[in-house]
Amino acid sequence: MSVTPVPPLDRLGAARVVLARKKKLGLTWDKIAEALGHPVEWSTSALLGQQTLTREQAETAGSLLDLDPDVVDALTLPPVRGASAVDLTDPLVYRLSEMVQVYGTTISELVREEFGDGIVSAIDFELDLQRVPDPKGDRAVITLNGKFLPYRVW
Amino acid sequence: MSVTPVPPLDRLGAARVVLARKKKLGLTWDKIAEALGHPVEWSTSALLGQQTLTREQAETAGSLLDLDPDVVDALTLPPVRGASAVDLTDPLVYRLSEMVQVYGTTISELVREEFGDGIVSAIDFELDLQRVPDPKGDRAVITLNGKFLPYRVW
Amino acid sequence: MSVTPVPPLDRLGAARVVLARKKKLGLTWDKIAEALGHPVEWSTSALLGQQTLTREQAETAGSLLDLDPDVVDALTLPPVRGASAVDLTDPLVYRLSEMVQVYGTTISELVREEFGDGIVSAIDFELDLQRVPDPKGDRAVITLNGKFLPYRVW
Amino acid sequence: MSVTPVPPLDRLGAARVVLARKKKLGLTWDKIAEALGHPVEWSTSALLGQQTLTREQAETAGSLLDLDPDVVDALTLPPVRGASAVDLTDPLVYRLSEMVQVYGTTISELVREEFGDGIVSAIDFELDLQRVPDPKGDRAVITLNGKFLPYRVW
Amino acid sequence: MSVTPVPPLDRLGAARVVLARKKKLGLTWDKIAEALGHPVEWSTSALLGQQTLTREQAETAGSLLDLDPDVVDALTLPPVRGASAVDLTDPLVYRLSEMVQVYGTTISELVREEFGDGIVSAIDFELDLQRVPDPKGDRAVITLNGKFLPYRVW
Amino acid sequence: MSVTPVPPLDRLGAARVVLARKKKLGLTWDKIAEALGHPVEWSTSALLGQQTLTREQAETAGSLLDLDPDVVDALTLPPVRGASAVDLTDPLVYRLSEMVQVYGTTISELVREEFGDGIVSAIDFELDLQRVPDPKGDRAVITLNGKFLPYRVW
Amino acid sequence: MSVTPVPPLDRLGAARVVLARKKKLGLTWDKIAEALGHPVEWSTSALLGQQTLTREQAETAGSLLDLDPDVVDALTLPPVRGASAVDLTDPLVYRLSEMVQVYGTTISELVREEFGDGIVSAIDFELDLQRVPDPKGDRAVITLNGKFLPYRVW
């Protein structure tokens, strides 16, 4: 029986290699973002596999992180944005889900009152994360910025 | 067989009465928040049943919304913050969950790099929602502001 | 113990009353749609509870279907678009889900090739259903028409 | 202990190889469809593993995509149309499921009124996807064309 | 607050009334089927709520079972064929599911070899159940008779 | 660290090898069944891993299909009849499950009326599948033949 | 709108009335079993709704427990043996499930070695529960006595 051809490294496998190289080289996400020319939130999301990278961007990352050509290839694959991209039971991620659970109806009510019948886009969307110093303990301020999309009435 | 005593109206039932009265009286959440003396996000969350209301706050809401005493009583019950408080399959709420799905690992990575090993509190937490005008379509900017809590090393 | 105030009829309850009245009066969805001044797909969806109805539209429906004022009120409640709105195990509905299961990756591939990285909106969306005569058995042609939304690169 | 015989590449593995080769060679689905002599929707679905390919079709694809004989063999395996063929939590695919969730009862009502008691076939079925230019943003028009099958009354 | 209009009895509720009346009157399914002019399998399925009944059929059943007009009305509602129609954990029903579990791949293989790529219709379908005497214990012979539907190649 | 001993090929792995060899050799299930001396339904089920094969039967299959001794060994392992043996979301298999969903209560009612309180055995059970020509499209007639087992009253 | 006919008390409702009456009257299951003329395990199971009761048995129970005629009627309804009959997360019941989890493969192996390929019937089955005094704490000895049913080879 002949040897079965192995498909190339997938996008999440590439992300694991990136994390290992980043650690080995002592790089920060800010540094990587600077090289890519995008904010750190987008850049991190892209290298973890949730955004599309152009070949140029993949090669830039490849040079900075000293990646094999196969890993650079894998970085240009389509993004992986389904449930396999995240462990929803991780305590940090879970608390984000809990915020949706506890405040989901409040956000719905306020969006409906302010904008009318529609949704806040998770596609035409930007994420921002800031550290805000606070004497009682610093705070993480996460900004979800999405375009309001009204339901089409036809 | 004697008549079974009926437990009083529960917290989510009170929320449904509030929504009906608010609509009948043509009130806005801003107006209700002003009476309660808290931001509109907290006030909406409280009247929908996810925050604790003092008796004074419940009575203020009762006067404004012309509620029966039983409904005012129900507003002072403990909050309901479990999964029954929200329909996670509602399209607007689902997109919030999808943001967590797509960006959860990115937020984890950036929090770990910036703050160290810990979580962003969903308890010592504030929610803010703003409408930001944009010529290509107005945007909803949702700010999640939570205290960073480091894992205790003992 | 005083009588607990009962919240008014909800949106899905109103839909059940509409279906009963429609049957009793021998009306068709086309006829109802004509009165509402919208295509039959949108009008049916609205009266089943998945679209927002203005008071005027609700009253038009109320006159045509001879509905009680409470039912008309309920028709103006926010739409119900979560999983409780549908039985996904109903054979007809299941086959639609199966089409998504079997052809979901094909649609993803073709949208990515033609439009780039993004999604087809279920919000800026129109539904059309036609009967197409066919000697081997008439066909139902369901058209899903959604705006392409590219992922924002920020 | 002797070497355990390894079963050949499966159908979804073959699809991953096809995607890798297609990218490497810079081919489009249209080009591949032309070689197969079928519309692009059917051809894409077949190479992704959801339709039966004859040996001739598999070899045509093999020549065009420069596939190993083992991959060509795998393309002639029975199709894989179960839930493992798709990631239902992928944002693009999810929106298709949401359309079924929101409009499933509407489609049921209209099919029942127009055709009577039955279902729309997902087997005697054609899929079509078109890009429709629109000044406010181009649209994807997905046409689901299925034969109506009445419930047999026996 | 005015009295909320109550939607009429639903189809499964009507089935429960039918079962109660059938028992009270000592009728058999055969007897009921004879009155409806259909085989006992279809007739039972229809009165349990899984087939469409015409008004004439509903009234025939109403006369035989001495049903209130509201129950007769409910019998003319659309059928309920989703998962709520059955308890899949009931031991008798479970064994049918187990047959599908154990013999599902065998049936797939044999249908593919005999008919080609397609499915056996659950819509253009007849059910038959016979008691076959056997000295080691009588047997139930359940015949599933469905039209083969080939996948359309377009 | 020494080499970890690898357990031999399992029963489902053997089934995949059988399918590959059967295709390569152009054999039919009928032909294989003839060699085994059992009906085609039992024989297919056995080679797919859901029935016990004696060593003699496994060797007969091994000769016909030109299998390695390890595969023949694996065919004598205990059968695999759990949920891992089948993909319940495959469209063909799903329709069998849907028949159970739609007709499960009907079968329960008729078995109870005809036989009394008990179940139809999935163990003392035979499966038969026939193609029945029909001018409107040939039909698959699947016969489930199980012994009635009354609940023991003790 | 006319009054909707209410279906009679169901089998599990009857069980709840039986439990209440048994407590009120200070009866034991042994006493009830004696009246029914069956072992206490079967009798308890029957009055909790998992076995068929004849009209005579239901009336015997009715006399002993001073039940309303409607409750006696309900006791003659078909048994309820699905998952709704039990709370599998109750600690006592859970431990029984855990025994199946921990010892399920052991029982399979030993049954296969001793009897061959088949199952232990849950239908042709008797349950016995004894208290066995033990100085270290009395023991409950639960005996599951089921007929071995070999898989039919056809």
Place this chain on the structure above:
Amino acid sequence: MSVTPVPPLDRLGAARVVLARKKKLGLTWDKIAEALGHPVEWSTSALLGQQTLTREQAETAGSLLDLDPDVVDALTLPPVRGASAVDLTDPLVYRLSEMVQVYGTTISELVREEFGDGIVSAIDFELDLQRVPDPKGDRAVITLNGKFLPYRVW
């Protein structure tokens, strides 16, 4: 990149090797139990991975079954008693679960009446399985012998 160290064979892997060796050598569980000096039920459970084996016991099994030292090591690992240890959908195992489903409330009632408020231990527990000849078909008698543990009142 250096070679990743591979963790040793796990407990369930050891069980699969044991089953293969037992078959190859034609041993019975009784024979193995005799060597271990424990009843066959405990011994089988231990070699399948659900009980703790001492090194002496593991070596005794290793001699009898001619196991590699790595497999003997693996037999001394902690037991695996979670859901991964068993296939609950296997027909034989399922019937045990069904017994719990159908008779769970009966056992609860009788334990409560006989012993008071508590549970039957699945830890201080013995399992016994006997074949009982019966002219109508031999029976498997499974005895679950657990210590009653009363809820502590503190």
Place this chain on the structure above:
Amino acid sequence: MSVTPVPPLDRLGAARVVLARKKKLGLTWDKIAEALGHPVEWSTSALLGQQTLTREQAETAGSLLDLDPDVVDALTLPPVRGASAVDLTDPLVYRLSEMVQVYGTTISELVREEFGDGIVSAIDFELDLQRVPDPKGDRAVITLNGKFLPYRVW
């Protein structure tokens, strides 16, 4: 149709009445525990429905909380300890589950090393909850005190 007999208030219904009366009367759990003569943890658990109350205890609670006789009766029903007793998605309860998720394997390892193969009883168990003042924020110290139960080797 005669009036269906209504089963008496159940245990969880009684708990809701207790909570309402406790609030109305301004009582504390400590006060209630003092009357019952048990620690506050056990007493709260008992009145919420998770422990057995004797008639004397139920009447003591009835006097203190001014309960109707039907509620006192309901307090003597068997405890409800299944999943319906708690909302596992409530944020406070969830964090307890998360502690089990994060520290479950650690507790297993340490119990195995210290005690051997067995479990910590949830039945022979006491719960204690203390507030411990701390300048950085007071702490809740929850003590789970359970008897170690070794697996029986037979």
Place this chain on the structure above:
Amino acid sequence: MSVTPVPPLDRLGAARVVLARKKKLGLTWDKIAEALGHPVEWSTSALLGQQTLTREQAETAGSLLDLDPDVVDALTLPPVRGASAVDLTDPLVYRLSEMVQVYGTTISELVREEFGDGIVSAIDFELDLQRVPDPKGDRAVITLNGKFLPYRVW
């Protein structure tokens, strides 16, 4: 096709190697904890993968357990605290979950009464496990010590 780069050993893989080395060397958790300079509960949790280890701590563990450099590297990876870290169906772990199920509402009530509206932190948290000798059987006393966090009112 070039060789796909393999990502390094992950954190749970490192834990499995640690367990194997610890057993081989006959070390105890106490001994390992002493070397790390932290309590045994934290140290065990860290080596099982649920706490962050510094490089120094990883190297200390590496020396003590004679680990390869790759395993030491893996010990410095981020902790794994999601559901994959534990088998919740393992009997010992399950009993901890059952304690949450049975006593969750009691803890909620008592925390609310004593502290007000908030949660007990699973992050600012310490675990302690002690063996307490008892003539009736030694007890495991597990102390959960978490900071109370009040819901922020803003």
